[in-house]
Amino acid sequence: MKISVLGATGVMGSSVISTALQNGHVVKNKVSSKDRIEDLFSDTEVIIDFSSSIATESMLLYATDNKKTIPIIIGTTGLSKFHDELIEKYSEFAPVFRSPNMSVAVSILNIAVYMLSQALGDDFDAEIFEKHHRLKKDAPSGTALMLGKTIAKARGHDFLDMANFVRYGVVAPRKRGEIGFSIQRCGNAVGEHRVNFVGASEEIVISHNAFSRKIFADGAIKVAPWIKNQKPGLYSMHDYTRAMILPVVQSMCEYFFESNIYAEA
Numbered sequence: 001m002k003i004s005v006l007g008a009t010g011v012m013g014s015s016v017i018s019t020a021l022q023n024g025h026v027v028k029n030k031v032s033s034k035d036r037i038e039d040l041f042s043d044t045e046v047i048i049d050f051s052s053s054i055a056t057e058s059m060l061l062y063a064t065d066n067k068k069t070i071p072i073i074i075g076t077t078g079l080s081k082f083h084d085e086l087i088e089k090y091s092e093f094a095p096v097f098r099s100p101n102m103s104v105a106v107s108i109l110n111i112a113v114y115m116l117s118q119a120l121g122d123d124f125d126a127e128i129f130e131k132h133h134r135l136k137k138d139a140p141s142g143t144a145l146m147l148g149k150t151i152a153k154a155r156g157h158d159f160l161d162m163a164n165f166v167r168y169g170v171v172a173p174r175k176r177g178e179i180g181f182s183i184q185r186c187g188n189a190v191g192e193h194r195v196n197f198v199g200a201s202e203e204i205v206i207s208h209n210a211f212s213r214k215i216f217a218d219g220a221i222k223v224a225p226w227i228k229n230q231k232p233g234l235y236s237m238h239d240y241t242r243a244m245i246l247p248v249v250q251s252m253c254e255y256f257f258e259s260n261i262y263a264e265a
């Protein structure tokens with residue numbers, strides 16, 4: 001496939017370029033802050049973006065103003081509501097894949113978090129921890145925000161009503177349904193996320209630890225041929241993993257609810 005990369009000189013962009021080449025793709029255009037955004041759209045089948053909010057914004061404005069239809073994969077995080085609207089608008093004309101975390105395993109973790117949040121309910125306090133390298137520009141991470149939104153959604157709450165990003169000095173008692181965030185920025189940490197569900201006398205902890213940034217580049221490169229064949233619209237990692245997840249849910253229901261596992265034990 002012919003691929004263009006936005007953020008080509010960055011840590012993620014460089015990893016995407018080498019992963020694309022290793023997988024037999026052709027990297028047609030490499031764009032960073034010194035290049036012209038329009039070059040991204042020249043003779044390419046998909047654009048992969050790991051850059052900054054300003055760069056993502058320029059790309060989307062150029063694409064929409066010039067009626068482009070090239071599929072875009074957006075990995076950039078720290079985007080605002082304005083960027084959400086730009087993404088929605090371009091997705092009317094082209095397939096857009098957006099994920100704050102390109103790891104397929106994190107998408108599965110997100111599904112598990114939904115299930116735990118709904119099944120345990122507000123009697124279990126949910127707390128999210130994330131740790132990233134010292135150069136990361138946005139906080140909390142896009143993945144931590146995604147997990148928070150998943151918890152709120154599963155419990156029927158508004159995310160921003162429940163999110164607590166700051167605890168300092170004299171703090172109010174924890175509100176029922178509150179979702180607390182704690183953040184570390186240090187060293188070269190690739191990305192660690194953890195959700196604690198804490199009840200009165202017991203706790204469930206679920207976490208993901210990325211050992212290498214290559215998992216994100218691998219995810220974006222796996223998605224590239226798939227997104228190219230989709231209709232215009234906005235897609236997430238859950239759309240990509242759908243075919244993998246549905247049989248798991250079905251077999252889980254069969255195992256736990258349609259057979260008597262305790263009788264078999």
Ligand SMILES: NC(=O)c1ccc[n+]([C@@H]2O[C@H](COP(=O)([O-])OP(=O)(O)OC[C@H]3O[C@@H](n4cnc5c(N)ncnc54)[C@H](OP(=O)(O)O)[C@@H]3O)[C@@H](O)[C@H]2O)c1
Pocket residue numbers: 006007008009010011012013031032033034050051052054055074075076077078099100101102103138216
């Ligand atoms: N979705 C995921 O799975 C995932 C995983 C890891 C990271 N990320 C996100 O990906 C983004 C990039 O991360 P990174 O660690 O690769 O950052 P980075 O090393 O700082 O690289 C940023 C890249 O963006 C380019 N850039 C910045 N401003 C630009 C502009 N105005 N126009 C064009 N290009 C511009 C930079 O070009 P110059 O070198 O010319 O400045 C550089 O190539 C961040 O938002 C990060 O949170 C997402």
